[in-house]
Amino acid sequence: MKRWRPLFLALVVVAILAAIWSYVMITTPPQKTLDQKVQDVASQLKCPVCQDESVADSPSLIAQQMRTVIRQKLQSGQSEQQVISYFVSRYGQQILWSPPWQGFSMLAYLIPFGLFTGGCVLLFFILRDWSASGRSADASLSNSKAEDHETDMDDEADLAVLRQQLEEELAADDPIFAPHYTQKQQMEAG
């Protein structure tokens, strides 16, 4: 039971946080102003005459005009997605400032994501492999799970003894460790 206490504590904290956040979100639902919407749409479009600038950032005349068009269309009740598709229909795909989530350009997102996930899995297996081989060297090839667990506990006990020895020696060597060590002892005793 004592072992799970931190976990419960963490759950309680998460619950409180979730409560606060949902309270805030419910009382004041995030409502975008027209300015923010214009900004959002404009930052997803590439300024057609500039080098690598979005419509939101570019000071060029055409970008200013496009921002005005965006504002008018949003004011007339169109959704952000509709405004973007309007510009795509007029200028083609290259007006989009990042690859759209469709067709071939999905690869832009999928490949880094896939590789990263693959990397995580690979890393997990490598680590498991390494630690397994490390442990089997230690435990001279124990097969059953129960034994594995036992040797783990052995290791822990071993480590605790070694750690105490080391701290004692350190304390004898260098006074800076002495109070630290005694404090620890008290803690463990209590």
Next chain:
Amino acid sequence: MHFSDLGVIAIVLALGFAVYTIIVAVLGALRGIPALVASARRGVLVVAALLILASFALVASFLVHDFGVRYVAEQSSLSMPWYYTAAAFYGGQEGSLLYWALMLSVFSSIFVFTSRRAPAVLVPYVLATLMGIEVFFLFMLATVSSPFVRVPNPPADGVGLNPLLMDPGMLVHPPMLLMGYMSFSVPFAIAVAAMLSGRLDNEWLRTIRRWMLASWTIQSTGLLLGAWWAYHVLGWGGYWSWDPVENAALLPWFTATAFLHSSMVQERRGMLKVWNLCLVMATFALSIFGTFEVRSGIISSVHSFAYSDIGGYFFAFLVIVIVFSTVLFVFRLPKLHPEQEFDSVVSREGIFLFNNLLLVGIAFATLWGTIFPLISAALSKQTMSVGAPFYDHVDGPLFALLILAMGVGPLLAWRRTSMHALWRNIGVPAFVAAICAAILPLAGVRDIWANVGFAVCAFTAGAILYEIWRGMRVRHKHGEPYAVAFYQLIQRYRQRYGGYIVHLGLVCLAVGIIGSQFFQTQDNAVLNVGQSMSVLGYQFTYLGNVDAVNPGTETITAQLQVWRDGQLLGYLYPGRTYYQNFDNQPASIIPIPTFGLTDVYIILYNWQGATSATIHIFVNPLTPLVWYGGALMVFGGIVCWWPDRRRKPVTRINQRVGIGQREGDHKRSPVEQEATI
């Protein structure tokens, strides 16, 4: 006799000496003749001296306005102030190649002077590799890309530097960034030398780490200066636009950072040798790729003034570098066994591996986004642009994970950590993060992702500060005042606490990025004299335009007052400067006053006569933290790098905690002691 003739002679001679050095160094190493190696050392110094001479010749040609030299006529004009004229040295492609070659030879010389510390077997191979790279640059300078080419009919005046480059940033950013790119060749040379000589021990690792740390610090400074310059010059209210060229400079930085972390695992545990070599080689290859990308112009970018036709040569060089190091690597692979086994997933090694995965993942995603337009055009015949939103979505979450890992890392011990110790250590930072996550939404931060970002930053800052605090407390108990304890802690365990300073700087920078990313507010308006506009509580009153005509330039400036809560905070003068030779490229003058932690960023878009102007205003909360955090990172890098008079061996933690070998152990901090076991 012109200065340019002197430069040509110096470059040809340097090429000869560089080739000589390679031959002598390799012969000396193979046959074991010390005299030949000594000659190679001197050869490197001669190359450096000749390149200093060539650079001097080019700067002199600029300063005497020798427009008979084509490069001088293209890059400078009579009306430019002398410091920009001198800086035009690296303003174009030929000069920046010369600058690169010069820096490479200077760094090689520094290596020669400090090589007493490096393992002696390695030195000749390092010199040969460095000079091999140098030969490529000198060959380019001597043949296809010479800055000293003369024209038969010199013009009366030169074209002058691109207006975007006429900025104080020009004096610091390009030299720093080019130096950073170049400096990755020293660790690469040390890695190649290790593979050639088969010597890959801890002494080797210390040498390469020191050089990598220096390169990392230089590259960080270069990137920061670039961001700062973009912020002050380009006029779109931001500092990082994920431009292909910016990305190219960031890529080797990521792999170098990954190396600095994973090499610690090698230092302590003797593992990951293969992986570390890969990272060093990738870092160098990416820095060459960056240069190739800038020069070839295959991807459009704001750095378009650097386009040229020598991309093909760089591509060939890149291929040679990759093939050469891969062959060498495969050849050496059988010799690179790990010395120890891995113990536990929940250990500092484990988190370092995860950190490496994240950094390499970010680097890959960035590279992928940079070259995706090319792939898309080749495979699906679609023109595609990959801009900031892509990187925000793909790299952003990875960055958040990286910062989280940065906080967890110091809490874990080498080898393995018991769950009990982990819970105990994680308590305080988790508490700080929870408080932050509870207060911010109530205080009005509505965006969920901004909240998550701030909570992660709070966690990591909490973890690092708590760690430093624990170290200080132990020392304080021995009668040291806190300030002294803090200083001693950093002074004695520089690598460790320097690293923490870097991490704190990065957290600070991340808070700045979150601030400018989520809370930037902007507005523009056409104002007549006396009219006002207000953005986020700041009020701006327009007073009129001033038009100043100077020889070669014309500057239009608007005058504004900035008010807040009925109080006058100051006067602002945003403007535009038109250069005679670059009529269509006006340079913006952007005042960016900082009030507390908020930047106000004002651009003059347009104007009509003296009484009307279109003003665009950004209010960027927390953006100054980007610069403070960046400066802290560079400072931390220097602390880590700073030479230590007392050479203390780092003890390996062996299979069974090494009681017998703790000579070096008791010098480390108690906190670390505790974590180690």
